[in-house]
Amino acid sequence: MNSARLANLALAGLTQGSIYAIVACGFNVSYATTGVLNFAHGEFLMLGTMLGVFFYGSLGWPLLVPMVLTVAICALIGALVEIGAVRPALRLGHGASGWILSTLGVAIVLRSIVSLRMGQDLRAFPDILSRTPHVIGGVRIVPQQLLVIALAIAVAVGLHLLYERTLLGRALEAVSQDREAAAFRGLPIGKLSSTAFGVAAAVAALAGFMAAPLTGASPRVGFPFVLKAFVAAIIGGIPRIEGAFAGGLFLGLVEVYGAEYIGPSCRNVVVFASLLIFLFARPQGIFGRVSARTV
Amino acid sequence: MSVSVSSLEPSTTTDVLLRVEGVSAGYGHVSVVHEVSFAIAPKQLVTIVGANGAGKSTLLRTISGINRATTGRIRLEDVEIQRLSSARIATLGIAQVPENRRVFPKHSVLDNLRLGGYVGRKDKDGSAARLEDVVERFPVLRERTKQSAGTLSGGEQQMLAIGMALMADPKVLLLDEPSLGLAPLIVDQVFEHIRALSEQGRAILLVEQLAQKALALADVGYVLQLGRFVAQGPGAELAKDRALLRAYLG
Ligand SMILES: Nc1ncnc2c1ncn2[C@@H]1O[C@H](COP(=O)(O)OP(=O)(O)OP(=O)(O)O)[C@@H](O)[C@H]1O
Ligand SMILES: [Mg+2]
Numbered sequence: 001m002n003s004a005r006l007a008n009l010a011l012a013g014l015t016q017g018s019i020y021a022i023v024a025c026g027f028n029v030s031y032a033t034t035g036v037l038n039f040a041h042g043e044f045l046m047l048g049t050m051l052g053v054f055f056y057g058s059l060g061w062p063l064l065v066p067m068v069l070t071v072a073i074c075a076l077i078g079a080l081v082e083i084g085a086v087r088p089a090l091r092l093g094h095g096a097s098g099w100i101l102s103t104l105g106v107a108i109v110l111r112s113i114v115s116l117r118m119g120q121d122l123r124a125f126p127d128i129l130s131r132t133p134h135v136i137g138g139v140r141i142v143p144q145q146l147l148v149i150a151l152a153i154a155v156a157v158g159l160h161l162l163y164e165r166t167l168l169g170r171a172l173e174a175v176s177q178d179r180e181a182a183a184f185r186g187l188p189i190g191k192l193s194s195t196a197f198g199v200a201a202a203v204a205a206l207a208g209f210m211a212a213p214l215t216g217a218s219p220r221v222g223f224p225f226v227l228k229a230f231v232a233a234i235i236g237g238i239p240r241i242e243g244a245f246a247g248g249l250f251l252g253l254v255e256v257y258g259a260e261y262i263g264p265s266c267r268n269v270v271v272f273a274s275l276l277i278f279l280f281a282r283p284q285g286i287f288g289r290v291s292a293r294t295v
Numbered sequence: 296m297s298v299s300v301s302s303l304e305p306s307t308t309t310d311v312l313l314r315v316e317g318v319s320a321g322y323g324h325v326s327v328v329h330e331v332s333f334a335i336a337p338k339q340l341v342t343i344v345g346a347n348g349a350g351k352s353t354l355l356r357t358i359s360g361i362n363r364a365t366t367g368r369i370r371l372e373d374v375e376i377q378r379l380s381s382a383r384i385a386t387l388g389i390a391q392v393p394e395n396r397r398v399f400p401k402h403s404v405l406d407n408l409r410l411g412g413y414v415g416r417k418d419k420d421g422s423a424a425r426l427e428d429v430v431e432r433f434p435v436l437r438e439r440t441k442q443s444a445g446t447l448s449g450g451e452q453q454m455l456a457i458g459m460a461l462m463a464d465p466k467v468l469l470l471d472e473p474s475l476g477l478a479p480l481i482v483d484q485v486f487e488h489i490r491a492l493s494e495q496g497r498a499i500l501l502v503e504q505l506a507q508k509a510l511a512l513a514d515v516g517y518v519l520q521l522g523r524f525v526a527q528g529p530g531a532e533l534a535k536d537r538a539l540l541r542a543y544l545g
Contacts, residue, residue, distance in 0.1 A: 177402070185385070
């Protein structure tokens with residue numbers, strides 16, 4: 001197998017991994033502040049593709065408008081999910097059982113509504129950047145793929161700056177360090193939690209929208225991505241942003257190379273095998289510290 | 296406005312900053328604080344002493360809105376606050392230095408202070424001035440603004456926790472056992488800071504097990520036992536009443 005082929009696979013793997021990375025970053029944002037694993041998280045990626053196909057595909061508005069609109073709507077729904085489904089479940093107590101059921105319920109509801117309104121079919125999404133490869137030295141470079149990879153970098157850097165450089169980010173991080181100590185300082189825990197869910201949803205929706213020319217749009221597109229993004233987050237070390245980024249790219253590469261060298265039917269097997277290897281050898285993930293909470 | 300040291304209960308509502316009336320609180324079905332009443336006037340330092348488990352922290356947590364009062368009313372100036380969220384109460388002007396300091400260990404000292412000032416974050420000039428005041432008051436913090444709070448000594452963390460509360464520029468400052476786990480020399484330093492704050496006009500509610508020292512600072516003192524006040528009086532007098540303190544604090 002020649003090096004151009006290897007490079008082509010790397011590009012495909014990084015593209016796939018970039019989507020996992022972005023979704024996993026969002027996962028970590030909501031988890032860090034609330035301690036809740038949002039099982040509806042993948043539905044925001046789905047909504048990104050479906051609202052996108054509606055605003056951008058059907059209505060044909062210029063790119064920026066549907067993109068901003070889709071992301072804003074999803075951010076709002078994300079915040080509402082925290083207020084309506086997560087917060088009451090946490091208030092009732094019962095450990096984790098409450099929010100597992102309520103976020104799963106939200107996932108089913110969102111998927112059903114979209115299916116009823118727009119059908120179950122996988123729809124093509126209009127191009128954002130060209131999907132025609134430029135062949136350079138045998139390597140097929142697809143602008144749309146580069147866009148997705150660049151987006152993952154931008155999201156990871158953006159979230160990193162949010163957490164490190166802004167008071168909002170410091171407050172979100174403080175809540176994840178010690179929720180009650182944050183309440184003692186008058187930090188609005190509820191508002192910060194819904195903000196975290198809004199940011200997480202926005203990020204997932206952006207990934208869905210920008211990657212939709214490659215993935216297609218469908219009400220069922222969310223679940224497989226969120227499952228693998230979850231694996232990526234664990235591999236990277238929850239709830240670290242750099243962990244989600246590295247874990248996502250790693251998983252995309254593993255998946256694509258695994259499919260190539262072991263066989264296409266083993267695609268998912270290698271993904272979950274690598275999860276098992278990590279859980280066994282380094283349960284805290286690539287960037288996690290041993291003292292960090294484990295899921 | 297000046298308040299005479301011997302006035303136990305501020306008489307009219309106009310010279311009351313914080314009034315706690317018949318407040319009970321607890322955990323689940325267990326009541327821990329039973330119909331406690333007291334008031335703090337502007338610039339007053341009130342100390343509540345009591346043994347382990349007397350309910351001191353529960354009372355402070357209830358005032359800050361972390362716990363809920365099951366009966367009674369709490370008023371800050373003319374606003375009833377017992378049903379408000381802790382965030383709202385902080386915005387209205389109550390800041391608490393929690394038991395065990397509870398700074399954010401992974402955050403830098405500066406970030407901790409900025410978060411202490413979260414409620415007043417929109418007032419940029421005011422925030423900068425308060426930060427300057429805090430690092431002037433606690434020079435050790437100025438030297439360590441970039442250091443993560445978890446690496447500070449216990450005494451430094453206590454100064455930081457007080458600094459965080461001051462960043463909110465509260466009308467009433469609540470201090471929950473600031474002496475906890477500190478060497479005697481450091482305790483004296485912390486109490487010296489509390490005295491200075493009080494002399495500068497800050498209304499303070501101090502809760503302590505170190506009864507004598509804490510009462511000596513106070514205008515008014517109370518002894519809490521099993522969730523009820525069993526003695527009250529001018530701080531200096533209670534501080535001298537060895538028999539009383541021995542009886543309730545061991
Ligand atoms: N989270 C909790 N759940 C149940 N009971 C609690 C809880 N916190 C405190 N208590 C109980 O409430 C009572 C009063 O506790 P509190 O912490 O208010 O006392 P304290 O006077 O602050 O004591 P200390 O001086 O040890 O800090 C104790 O009997 C304690 O066991
Ligand atoms: Mg206590």
